[in-house]
Protein backbone atom coordinates (compact mmCIF):
# COMPACT_ATOMS: atom_id res chain seq x y z
CA UNK A 567 0.00 0.00 0.00
CA UNK A 568 1.37 3.41 -0.95
CA UNK A 569 0.08 6.81 0.10
CA UNK A 570 0.35 9.57 -2.47
CA UNK A 571 -0.86 13.14 -2.74
CA UNK A 572 -2.31 14.13 -6.09
CA UNK A 573 -2.74 17.74 -7.15
CA UNK A 574 -5.95 19.12 -8.63
CA UNK A 575 -6.23 18.97 -12.45
CA UNK A 576 -2.86 17.28 -12.91
CA UNK A 577 -2.73 14.08 -14.97
CA UNK A 578 -1.13 11.03 -13.33
CA UNK A 579 -0.31 7.64 -14.83
CA UNK A 580 -0.50 4.76 -12.37
CA UNK A 581 1.50 1.60 -13.07
CA UNK A 582 -0.37 -1.68 -13.45
CA UNK A 583 2.52 -3.89 -14.56
CA UNK A 584 4.63 -3.58 -11.41
CA UNK A 585 7.86 -2.96 -13.34
CA UNK A 586 8.11 0.81 -12.98
CA UNK A 587 11.10 2.19 -11.09
CA UNK A 588 8.83 5.03 -9.95
CA UNK A 589 5.96 3.05 -8.37
CA UNK A 590 3.13 3.73 -8.02
CA UNK A 591 3.60 5.88 -11.12
CA UNK A 592 4.17 4.50 -14.62
CA UNK A 593 7.59 5.15 -16.18
CA UNK A 594 6.67 3.39 -19.46
CA UNK A 595 8.69 0.25 -18.69
CA UNK A 596 5.51 -1.65 -19.65
CA UNK A 597 6.09 -0.81 -23.31
CA UNK A 598 9.26 -2.87 -23.73
CA UNK A 599 7.82 -5.63 -21.52
CA UNK A 600 4.67 -5.80 -23.67
CA UNK A 601 6.77 -5.97 -26.82
CA UNK A 602 9.01 -8.74 -25.47
CA UNK A 603 6.32 -10.89 -23.79
CA UNK A 604 3.29 -9.98 -25.95
CA UNK A 605 1.35 -8.69 -22.95
CA UNK A 606 -0.94 -5.67 -22.92
CA UNK A 607 -0.18 -3.70 -19.76
CA UNK A 608 -1.23 -0.07 -19.77
CA UNK A 609 -1.19 2.59 -17.10
CA UNK A 610 -4.33 3.96 -15.44
CA UNK A 611 -4.80 7.70 -15.94
CA UNK A 612 -6.10 9.85 -13.08
CA UNK A 613 -6.94 13.56 -13.14
CA UNK A 614 -8.26 14.59 -9.70
CA UNK A 615 -10.78 17.45 -9.57
CA UNK A 616 -9.37 18.43 -6.19
CA UNK A 617 -6.16 17.83 -4.24
CA UNK A 618 -6.41 14.37 -2.70
CA UNK A 619 -4.43 11.97 -0.59
CA UNK A 620 -4.85 8.46 -1.90
CA UNK A 621 -3.93 5.03 -0.60
CA UNK A 622 -3.24 2.79 -3.53
CA UNK A 623 -2.01 -0.75 -4.14
CA UNK A 624 -1.81 -3.40 -6.84
CA UNK A 625 -1.19 -7.12 -6.65
CA UNK A 626 1.47 -6.70 -9.37
CA UNK A 627 3.60 -4.40 -7.20
CA UNK A 628 6.33 -5.88 -5.07
CA UNK A 629 5.70 -5.31 -1.39
Ligand code: FES
Nearest residue numbers: 581582583592595
Ligand atom coordinates in the same frame (compact mmCIF):
# COMPACT_ATOMS: atom_id res chain seq x y z
S1 FES B 1 5.51 0.96 -16.16
FE1 FES B 1 3.94 -0.27 -15.34
S2 FES B 1 2.19 0.34 -16.43
FE2 FES B 1 3.75 1.58 -17.19
